[in-house]
Amino acid sequence: MRIGITYGTFDTLHYGHINLLRRAKEQCDYLIVGLSTDEFNRLKGKRSFLNYEERKQLLESLKYVSLIIPETCWEQKKDDVKKYHVDTLYMGDDWVGHFQDIGCEVVYLPRTEMISSTKIKEAIQNNV
Numbered sequence: 001m002r003i004g005i006t007y008g009t010f011d012t013l014h015y016g017h018i019n020l021l022r023r024a025k026e027q028c029d030y031l032i033v034g035l036s037t038d039e040f041n042r043l044k045g046k047r048s049f050l051n052y053e054e055r056k057q058l059l060e061s062l063k064y065v066s067l068i069i070p071e072t073c074w075e076q077k078k079d080d081v082k083k084y085h086v087d088t089l090y091m092g093d094d095w096v097g098h099f100q101d102i103g104c105e106v107v108y109l110p111r112t113e114m115i116s117s118t119k120i121k122e123a124i125q126n127n128v
């Protein structure tokens with residue numbers, strides 16, 4: 001049984017997120033999502049349109065996601081890897097070079113072009 005993990009805010013769940021989760025789940029049997037809490041987002045300087053519970057509900061409805069845990073700080077990854085016996089961390093390739101000392105394999109998946117939560121929020125604001 002291969003266990004994978006990924007982290008993110010997953011605000012206004014979109015095609016790029018689904019693509020990331022699908023490809024990660026193709027490579028493991030059980031995929032954990034560390035979902036950034038609203039407090040952690042504030043720390044990161046991000047403000048999500050949907051709150052933690054709303055973002056969690058969307059992710060829970062996806063067949064690629066096995067378990068959702070809260071991501072509350074940058075440092076928890078090492079502990080999560082140990083606690084959940086994680087084999088592989090999957091991240092979009094905007095994170096290349098990060099998280100290499102967390103105690104498991106790290107796979108960077110190419111980001112889906114032309115879409116992001118930021119773009120969706122900007123488009124809504126501009127009435128596009």
Ligand code: CTP
Nearest residue numbers: 008009010016020091092111112115116117118
């Ligand atoms: N991701 C992706 N392709 C996209 C957008 C996101 O593969 N077009 C991946 C990211 O690399 C990350 C995960 O999805 O591994 C969660 O990303 P997140 O930062 O929550 O989404 P973004 O749309 O990038 O959000 P923002 O615009 O706020 O940065």
